[in-house]
Amino acid sequence: MTDPKGPRDDRWYLSLMSPNTKGPKFAWLDPTSIYINAVAFQDMLDDMIADLAGVEFDVVGGCDAMGFVLGAGLAARTGRGFLPVRKAGKLCVDTDRVSFTNYSGKTQDMEMRQPAFAKGTRVLLADQWIQTGGTMEAAIQLVERQGGIVAGLVTIAMENCEATDAFAARFPVITAVVPGSRWQAECNGQDLSSFRSYRPERTFPTAGRTAA
């Protein structure tokens, strides 16, 4: 049967993302335009859920802060609970803590409540994008230190580097960006050609599906 949304590999919503207008102290990517727009967000979740076929998981873990949006969306759509992996100092319950360094070069701590699950629980980890892998590595360690099994990683874009290649070798990795696509090459170069044609009206909540 033909999918009414068209081919799963068109990933049209990636073209909604806004360029960084604030300079190198900020992240290069901002996927929030996808979250704002109903059609984009639902289409992206549909693609990710289709690609998750065969991945068994009991709960979705999401990285503070924006990984909560994707992680909670996936949890709600797949009927699972959601486990927040938080930047340190926020949780008022017993926690475990891991230090990490992200793309900004800043070292900080990530925390997860303890205990969060029984040993052997399969945790699907979500974050909005993975650049150096520092943030996701901290989340993986927190899950594994409690005896959890990382069932897979889900993210909009994962840049290719040694650390992320190692993730792909260890876990199923589901990305909105199709590996090997021109979107992947553009993410690796931290510059999307669609930035040049960015139009905020396309991202507004009720704007319809438009081609890349």
Ligand SMILES: O=P(O)(O)OC[C@H]1O[C@H](OP(=O)(O)OP(=O)(O)O)[C@H](O)[C@@H]1O
């Ligand atoms: O692979 P890495 O180099 O670790 O970078 C990726 C992480 O950085 C961004 O979050 P950020 O820490 O900027 O916080 P936010 O989610 O609150 O925007 C992004 O959402 C990932 O969590």
